[in-house]
Amino acid sequence: MTTAPVKSNVPSRSGLKAWLSSDAPASRGHARAVQLYLGWLKLYENKLAFLGFLIIFSLVLIAAFAPLLATTEPNAQDLSKRLLAPGTSGHLLGTDELGRDIYSRLVYGSRITLLIVGIVAFTAPVFGLLIGTVAGYLGGWVDQVLMRLVDIFLAFPRLVLALAFVAAIGAGIESAIIAISLTAWPPYARIARAETLTIRNADYISAVRLQGAGIMHIIVGHIWPLCLSSIIVRVTLDMAGIILTAAGLGFLGLGAQPPEPEWGAMISAGRKFVLDQWWVAAMPGMAIFIVSLGFNLLGDGLRDILDPKKSQS
Amino acid sequence: MSIADSTATVARRGVSSPLYKVLKGLIAGLFSVAITMVGLLFVTFIIARVMPVDPVLSVVGERATQEIYDAAYKAMGLDQPLYVQFWLFLKQVAVGDFGMSTLTARPVVEDIARVFPATLELATLATIAGVGIGVPMGVLAAVNEGRWPDQLIRLVGLFGYSMPIFWFGLMGLLIFYGILGWVGGPGRIEIYYEDIIPSVTGMILIDSLLEGDFTIFWNAVSHIILPASILGYYSIAYISRMTRSFMLEQFSQEYITTARVKGVSETAVIWRHALPNVMIPLITVIALSYANLLEGSVLTEIIFSWPGLGNYITNALLSADMNAVMGGTVVVGAVFVGLNLFSDFMYKVVDPRAR
16 A cells, blocks of 8 residues: 555645755655755764765765776776875875876775675575564564574674685685675564564554565565665675675785785785885775764764654753 | 461561562573573584584594594494484583594693683773763763863764774784884784793783783783773773763753752762662673673784784684584683673662562
8 A cells, every 4th residue: 555645735845855844745756855854964974974964075086986996997007106205296195006096096996895795684684684673573483493593693793704614615715795784684683573572563564464464575575675674784894894794804814805906905016115105005004094984973963864763951 | 386487477578678679580590591592502512513514524634534434424423313412411510521623633622711711801801991081971961961172072072973983903913013013013012922831810911010020011012002992992882882872861850959959069969879779780781791701802802913812713713623612612611691780780789660
């Protein structure tokens, strides 16, 4: 059933803004648009969160237009220009031990970072959501077994587990993505289960069940939407952790393989001469720091916006 | 009244006594811990078996003849089905035997006993910093909610969450060791001081004090201060954030309003009324942060060449020393589970409502 059509008070002011801030939405789509717009306004008001949003937005733009922004090919070597200091003409952030332009490598590296974050941020929550809602909805021994599984994965040190997985399946970006996803899902399962427990006995769930809906239909169609907001906040806050884990794996030589311009691996390469040519290790670290700060600022702001407890006080 | 009836009464009375409930919770907790540990062992075992490394080759070497290879293969039980192998592995672990490390050629248990104190030393110092600085910071932020101290502390915390720890450590080394020369370089102690003092606890800071050797003590301090501060920063970020949110929760309670209306001074409201109530959930947070430091210092240990557990496990992984990896992972998991159980228990001891 769609929402009952509400007679829209034809707004006195015409235009998009009025339509977006209407308090009597005419359709489901309209209601969603209004909600999004109000959320956007709140985000805009929260300066720090907005800054975070800007950082992430820029990252996406940089990744998309990398070939236009980069001054050289990311892997173009020029041994006559090894280890040039930042600011040398043509090399804004200096060059590395093979004479590659660090700025261009960072620009291309944003693609790798986004790829890893994007895939993990999609697979881990979906898997966690599935496990958590099924456990919470079915209860009983299914719940017991699944939650024990969650406990087991939570008891592992995250990085060590990821390390072990990568070591077992071989180093590379794909392995890093799989390993991080495998270590990132348990918290989502916990959250989703807690949410499910509070809604599984709601009247509307009983109503759907009485209409003959199957278990998966109820879980995916009627429980998932209600778990989404807390999951989304958690995902945004986790993104920084995902970036840091990916960088850590890269740093240990288990993530993206050379000559890929992965930020963590770049730090690892620069580590050898950090005392003399600090910029080779410092610059990629700054990039990682700025991007994860962006995700943290955004996540922090989103929590304030989406957390109903907070907005009441 | 029959005997059965009276035992039932006693039992019923027993059920209602708080101590009994705590014990019952503890036993249930231990049971779930046992299951978690077996699961942990199972996952580790499977990973070790999936590893594309031939465990036999790492024992007999690449030039062994086929007969030697086959004999070793049999001796290691690799011809048995997986579940038998797992059972043998469980039996070994139960008596504290993780086998020999192929990397160090010593029993894994000995290796872990040697490296664990180094990690413990680091994590303990970081946690002390986290509690000593993080809790007051969190209180300060909560008291000034929304004003500049709160924003500042929030930013400090977010910076901590966003910094890649290996990079942070590297930059710390560059600035404080390379440029300023204020602290010692990587490692626990200068190489010429090594193995002079007898190892009692394995923690150099304590051992050197026990010996009364202050030269070594100060040398160890100069080496541990940077990695401990860097780990401590993360601990501070986490603990201050949690303290802030717990304090804010208390401030919205009516008993605080009552105290204020009665004219209790703000200082007393904060430190005598709100903070003790916050200490209860805070125990869990601190235990969790401690556990994370014990296991999560892998990258810091590598940057600082710190001979701790994280370094040990990583080196073992990179050289496919599976016994060492399994042993290390199991110890880490056990520490984590143990601390969780401990904080659950503390929670129940401190907070009567949780019984």
